[in-house]
Amino acid sequence: ANSVLDPITGQSLEYRQLSQGPTKDKWIHGFANEIGRLAQGVGTRMPTGTDTIHFIQREQVPSDRKVTYGRIVATIRLQKAETHRVRLTVGGNLIDYFGDVSTPTADMTTAKILFNSVISTPGARFMCTDVKDFFLNTPMARYEYMRLPICILPQEIVEQYQLLPLVHDGWVYVEIRKGMYGLPQAGIIANQRLEKHLAKYGYKPTYLTPGLWRHESRPITFSLVVDDFGVKYVGDQHAQHLIKASDLYTVSSDWTGSLYCGLTLDWDYTNHTVDLSMPNYVATALHKFQHPPPSRRQHAPHQWTRPIYSARVQYAPTPDDKALLPAADIKRVQQVVGTLLYYARAVDSTMLVALNAISASQSKATENTAAAIVHLLDYAATHPDAILRYQRSDMVLHIHSHASYLSAPEARSRAGGHHFLSSRPADPTKAPSRQPTNNGSIHAECSVLRNVMGSAAEAEIGALYINSQTAEVFRTTLIEMGHPQPPTPVQTNNSTAYGIVNHPFANGDRVQWTCNSVGYGTDFGKTNYY
Numbered sequence: 001a002n003s004v005l006d007p008i009t010g011q012s013l014e015y016r017q018l019s020q021g022p023t024k025d026k027w028i029h030g031f032a033n034e035i036g037r038l039a040q041g042v043g044t045r046m047p048t049g050t051d052t053i054h055f056i057q058r059e060q061v062p063s064d065r066k067v068t069y070g071r072i073v074a075t076i077r078l079q080k081a082e083t084h085r086v087r088l089t090v091g092g093n094l095i096d097y098f099g100d101v102s103t104p105t106a107d108m109t110t111a112k113i114l115f116n117s118v119i120s121t122p123g124a125r126f127m128c129t130d131v132k133d134f135f136l137n138t139p140m141a142r143y144e145y146m147r148l149p150i151c152i153l154p155q156e157i158v159e160q161y162q163l164l165p166l167v168h169d170g171w172v173y174v175e176i177r178k179g180m181y182g183l184p185q186a187g188i189i190a191n192q193r194l195e196k197h198l199a200k201y202g203y204k205p206t207y208l209t210p211g212l213w214r215h216e217s218r219p220i221t222f223s224l225v226v227d228d229f230g231v232k233y234v235g236d237q238h239a240q241h242l243i244k245a246s247d248l249y250t251v252s253s254d255w256t257g258s259l260y261c262g263l264t265l266d267w268d269y270t271n272h273t274v275d276l277s278m279p280n281y282v283a284t285a286l287h288k289f290q291h292p293p294p295s296r297r298q299h300a301p302h303q304w305t306r307p308i309y310s311a312r313v314q315y316a317p318t319p320d321d322k323a324l325l326p327a328a329d330i331k332r333v334q335q336v337v338g339t340l341l342y343y344a345r346a347v348d349s350t351m352l353v354a355l356n357a358i359s360a361s362q363s364k365a366t367e368n369t370a371a372a373i374v375h376l377l378d379y380a381a382t383h384p385d386a387i388l389r390y391q392r393s394d395m396v397l398h399i400h401s402h403a404s405y406l407s408a409p410e411a412r413s414r415a416g417g418h419h420f421l422s423s424r425p426a427d428p429t430k431a432p433s434r435q436p437t438n439n440g441s442i443h444a445e446c447s448v449l450r451n452v453m454g455s456a457a458e459a460e461i462g463a464l465y466i467n468s469q470t471a472e473v474f475r476t477t478l479i480e481m482g483h484p485q486p487p488t489p490v491q492t493n494n495s496t497a498y499g500i501v502n503h504p505f506a507n508g509d510r511v512q513w514t515c516n517s518v519g520y521g522t523d524f525g526k527t528n529y530y
Helices: 024-038 108-120 155-160 186-201 236-245 281-288 327-346 349-360 367-382 456-480 495-502
Strands: 053-056 067-076 084-090 125-132 139-149 171-178 203-205 212-215 220-225 228-233 250-254 263-268 273-277 387-391 396-408 412-422 441-448 488-492 517-523 526-529
Touching (some): 024 067, 024 084, 108 125, 108 220, 108 228, 108 263, 108 273, 108 387, 108 412, 108 441, 186 236, 212 456, 220 236, 228 236, 327 349, 327 367, 349 367, 349 441, 396 456, 412 456, 441 456, 456 488, 456 495, 488 495
Parallel strands (some): 067 139, 396 488, 488 517
Antiparallel strands (some): 053 171, 067 084, 125 228, 125 250, 139 171, 203 212, 212 220, 220 228, 273 387, 396 412, 517 526
8 A cells, every 4th residue: 555656557666766766865865764774874864773784794694594685665654754665674585594483463353343442442542653663673693694786775875884895796795683674583573572571561462362462450452563553541641651661662653543554543432433444545556557447337346146047956157268367467366356355354345255256266367357357446446435434332242144155166155244343132032122233344254165065054054153163263352352252143044054053953952153152043034042
């Protein structure tokens, strides 16, 4: 979303192109700042740096170590103090590091549950904090090495660090002494340092949910995504306590909590709602892929599979026998899927089925796949700015489960699910007066069942299993966030699946669920509970 695009072609521009374009002074200045930040400063505007890197002679590289490359990433980040951001990252695929590199970080669903928790907790507010140079300044026991072409380095860096005598075959060699973007171990060592520091102030990560932190006594919870904190707090003094506890770093705070992980958040604390959106994301994507506005508005993300009316059996779609696309077109298909997938998971789940179908065939994309891409982009152009709204609830997980029989290639079926937070379920021994209030989804299940199902009811049972299995993770997150969960209601619209799950067999046994769930289903318009 923050890549720099050519205003005419829509192509992503690299630093080499930007440093020769009309705004080259800004980009060269930004890259010089980045080198100075990593090294020992630049000019008088940055007297010191972080000592993350040191320029060395080629002969100083240990003989048993691989030398990797550096990659320059240019982005425009309007919410940052330095809008034209240039970051030097390490080619981590060439680094031989054999320790643990997995970094606990909050996923999209954890953040969405946290948003719901804010508007559902009396007096709660949301803020965002960003840790500057989070990966930097983290000492490493083992140094790493990379090289940079001398021709791409800003002239003021070349002069200040006297790099010309260090050049070897057009390259300058760098010793990396602290954590740096792109290093496989950078995330874990920075996270361990943060955890050790915040523990002094009573902040600890929860036991099971990655990236979710709580204070041992204060009403404050936050999700951590790399170096971005999404903070739920009750009382400004507690938020100030977290900021003060982060004194090991330079922290910038957004008290409006309006931007987190690429999501724009519109908080209405009076009416207890929050709207999630990603303005201009789709417009930027359409420009990037040079997709023209559709001549006719498209209101469906994918083609409709026409049923065979009056047939007793609906067969699976015929295999795609169209010609394969050229390699360049296959790459474009993969780029479209990758670009729209985050948007779909974040705010517009209506795209998920189309993306799921396209991604299943993207490695062997055909003319039909290309047509599906055009159809999806037409839909995106027709509905470019989706908004997902959450409203106050009892923070109880509910699930609507469904399956689509024989709708996927190779005679397979799809499982779907709408997971949302709503009111507490009614007493299962008494018929309720109304359904629980619907809410924006925290998760939209969209997957293809691995096995071939023998009937629609069998597919529905498979979908119930998948949704219940997925829900167990969300239940854990909710409990660790301070929202105890009753048995989770799971709704199905298939009377046979409902009967198998709810009713005893002849020998008196029941089907055992994988999570602590209460099921209810609509049987010909009537809601049944157990």
